[in-house]
Amino acid sequence: xxxxxxxxxxxxxxxxxVFILTGLKALKDDTxxxxxxxxxxxxxxxxxxxxxxxxxxxxxxAAILVxxxxxxxxxxxxxxxxxxxxxxxxxxxxxxxNKIFIPVVSxxxxxxxxxxxxxxxxxxAIGISGVLSLAIAFFITKAPSRSATDEGARLMDNVxxxxxxxxxxxxxxxxxxxxxxxxxxxxAASAVIPEGNLFIAVLVYCxxxxxxxxxxxxxxxxxxVITVGIGMPxxxxxxxDPAIVGVLGLxxxxxxxxxxxxxxxxxxxxxxxxxxxxxxxxIKAQLPVAVVMFAIHVALMxxxxx
Amino acid sequence: MExxxxxxxxxxxxxxxxxxxxxxxxxxxxxxxxxxxGMSFIEVLDILGKSFITQRVxxxxxxxxxxxxxxxxxxLKEKAVDLIRRTKNMTTGKVITxxxxxxxxxxxxxxxxxxxxxxxxxxxxxxxxxxxxxxxGSVDEESEDEIKGYCAASDNxxxxxxxxxxxxxxxxxxxxxxxxxxxxxLDALRVSLCxxxxxxxxxxxxxxxxHLLDKRLDKKHSAAGPET
Numbered sequence: 186x187x188x189x190x191x192x193x194x195x196x197x198x199x200x201x202x203v204f205i206l207t208g209l210k211a212l213k214d215d216t217x218x219x220x221x222x223x224x225x226x227x228x229x230x231x232x233x234x235x236x237x238x239x240x241x242x243x244x245x246x247a248a249i250l251v252x253x254x255x256x257x258x259x260x261x262x263x264x265x266x267x268x269x270x271x272x273x274x275x276x277x278x279x280x281x282x283n284k285i286f287i288p289v290v291s292x293x294x295x296x297x298x299x300x301x302x303x304x305x306x307x308x309x310a311i312g313i314s315g316v317l318s319l320a321i322a323f324f325i326t327k328a329p330s331r332s333a334t335d336e337g338a339r340l341m342d343n344v345x346x347x348x349x350x351x352x353x354x355x356x357x358x359x360x361x362x363x364x365x366x367x368x369x370x371x372x373a374a375s376a377v378i379p380e381g382n383l384f385i386a387v388l389v390y391c392x393x394x395x396x397x398x399x400x401x402x403x404x405x406x407x408x409x410v411i412t413v414g415i416g417m418p419x420x421x422x423x424x425x426d427p428a429i430v431g432v433l434g435l436x437x438x439x440x441x442x443x444x445x446x447x448x449x450x451x452x453x454x455x456x457x458x459x460x461x462x463x464x465x466x467x468i469k470a471q472l473p474v475a476v477v478m479f480a481i482h483v484a485l486m487x488x489x490x491x
Numbered sequence: 492m493e494x495x496x497x498x499x500x501x502x503x504x505x506x507x508x509x510x511x512x513x514x515x516x517x518x519x520x521x522x523x524x525x526x527x528x529g530m531s532f533i534e535v536l537d538i539l540g541k542s543f544i545t546q547r548v549x550x551x552x553x554x555x556x557x558x559x560x561x562x563x564x565x566x567l568k569e570k571a572v573d574l575i576r577r578t579k580n581m582t583t584g585k586v587i588t589x590x591x592x593x594x595x596x597x598x599x600x601x602x603x604x605x606x607x608x609x610x611x612x613x614x615x616x617x618x619x620x621x622x623x624x625x626x627x628g629s630v631d632e633e634s635e636d637e638i639k640g641y642c643a644a645s646d647n648x649x650x651x652x653x654x655x656x657x658x659x660x661x662x663x664x665x666x667x668x669x670x671x672x673x674x675x676x677l678d679a680l681r682v683s684l685c686x687x688x689x690x691x692x693x694x695x696x697x698x699x700x701x702h703l704l705d706k707r708l709d710k711k712h713s714a715a716g717p718e719t
Binding site: 233274334340413 | 493494496497499500503504507508511512513514515517518519520521522524525527528530533535536537538539540541542543544546547548549550551552553554555556557558559560561562563564565566567568569570573599600601602607608611612616632636637639640641642643644646647648651652655657658659661662664665666667668669670672673675676677678679680681682683684685686688689692693696697700
C-alpha cells in the first residue's frame with residue numbers, strides 16, 4: 186500500500202467510527218422500537234468501510250444486500266438525541282459573532298488548497314480539511330471535546346441512510362456496465378444521434394438527464410443511468426472532457442428537478458409551508474429559469490467540453 | 492433478449508416514482524440486472540461489493556459533519572439570519588436575489604441547510620412581501636402568491652446550481668465515482684472547479700428573473716399605492 190492509500194484507509198476508518206457512533210446513539214434511544222436493527226445497519230456499514238478491502242468482495246456485496254433489506258423493510262429510523270437548542274445557539278451567536286463562519290469557510294478553502302498543493306489526492310484533501318476545520322471549530326467555540334462525536338452522530342443521523350446513495354449508485358453503474366446496459370441504451374440512442382454530430386449528442390444527453398430526473402424526481406439516479414448509456418459512448422468517448430460533461434450533465438438534470446412535482450420536497454412541500462394558494466406556484470415561478478438554464482447548459486457543454 | 496437488461500432502469504424509475512426506499516430500490520435493480528444478463532448471484536454480489544468498496548470515496552462528506560455540526564450548535568444559522576436582516580430599503584426582487592446569492596454561497600461551502608423551513612418561511616418570504624407593501628401600500632393576493640413562489644424558487648436555484656462547487660459534496664463525489672468506475676481519469680478538485688461557471692451563470696439568470704418580477708409588480712401597482 187502506498188502512503189496515499191494508507192491515508193485514505195485511515196479516513197475510511199474515521200468515517201466508520203462516525204457510523205458506529207450513530208449506531209450507538211440509536212441503541213441509547215429506548216423510545217425507538219427498531220433500535221437494535223437501526224444500530225445493526227450502522228454497524229454493518231461501518232464494518233464494510235473499515236474491513237471491506239481485506240475481505241472477499243462478495244462478502245461486502247452480501248452486507249449491502251442486508252443493508253438494503255433493513256432499509257427496505259423500514260427498520261432503520263433516526264433516533265432521538267440532543268437536538269439543537271435555539272436559545273443556546275442565539276447566545277453563542279452573540280458571543281462569537283461572525284467568527285462562527287471561519288470553520289465553515291475553512292472546510293472548503295483547506296480542501297481546495299490541500300488538493301492543489303499537497304500530493305495526497307483530492308479525496309484525502311477533503312478528509313484533511315474535515316479534521317483541520319474541526320480543530321479550528323474547537324479553537325473558536327471552545328466547545329467541550331465530546332461535541333465532535335455528539336455533533337457528528339447527530340448530523341449523520343440527520344442525513345440518514347440516503348447518505349450512502351451516491352456510493353451505491355456508482356456501484357449500480359458498475360453492474361450496468363458489466364451487464365452491458367450501457368450498450369443497449371447507446372444502441373437505441375444511436376438511432377437518434379446522427380454519426381459524428383456532437384451537438385445532437387449533447388442535446389440528447391442533457392435532455393435525457395432533465396427528463397429522467399423529472400420522471401424519477403432524483404438527479405443522482407438519472408445520472409448513473411444516462412451517463413453510462415449516453416454520456417460515456419457519445420460524448421466522453423468522442424473526446425469530451427469528463428469533468429465538464431459530468432458537472433453540466435448533473436446540473437442539466439437539475440433543470441428537470443425544477444419542473445417536476447416528483448421532487449416534492451423542493452417544489453410542493455415548500456408551497457404548503459408558505460401557505461401558497463397555488464400548490465404548483467413554485468414550479469410556475471421556476472419554469473422560465475429552468476428553460477433558460479437548460480439552453481445555456483447545452484451551449485456551454487457543446488463549446489466548452491470539446 | 493437484450494432489452495431485458497433494461498429491467499434495472501425500469502425498477503429504479505418505478506421505485507423512485509412510488510417513493511419506495513431508495514437504498515432497497517437501487518440494490519434490487521442491480522441484482523435483477525445482473526441475474527437477467529446471465530451472471531450468477533455470487534458474481535453480482537462480487538461486482539456490487541467491489542465497486543462499493545472502491546467508491547467509498549463518494550461518502551467522504553461524512554468527515555465534514557463534526558465541524559459543521561459544532562458550528563450549527565454555536566449559532567451558524569443565527570448569524571446568517573442576522574446578516575440578511577441587516578439589509579434595508581431593498582425591492583422585493585433584490586431581497587430575493589440577495590438570498591439566492593447567499594444560498595449559493597452556502598451550498599458552495601457545503602452548509603447542509605434546509606432552506607425552505609429555516610430561511611424562506613420565517614425570513615425571506617416576509618421580507619420580500621414586506622418590501623412590496625412598503626413600496627406599493629398593499630399587494631393583491633395573486634402577487635403575494637407569486638412573490639412566495641419566487642422566494643422558494645430562489646432557494647432551489649442557489650442550492651442546485653452551486654452545490655457541485657464544493658469538493659466534498661455528494662453530487663461532486665457521485666460524478667467522480669461514476670466516471671472513474673467507467674474508466675475516466677478525474678478528481679474532485681477538477682469537478683468542483685468546472686462547476687463554478689454554471690453557478691455564476693445561475694446567479695445572473697436568477698437576478699434577471701427577479702428584476703423582471705420587480706418590473707411586473709411596478710406596472711401592476713403603479714396606479715394604486717403611495718408614490719415611490
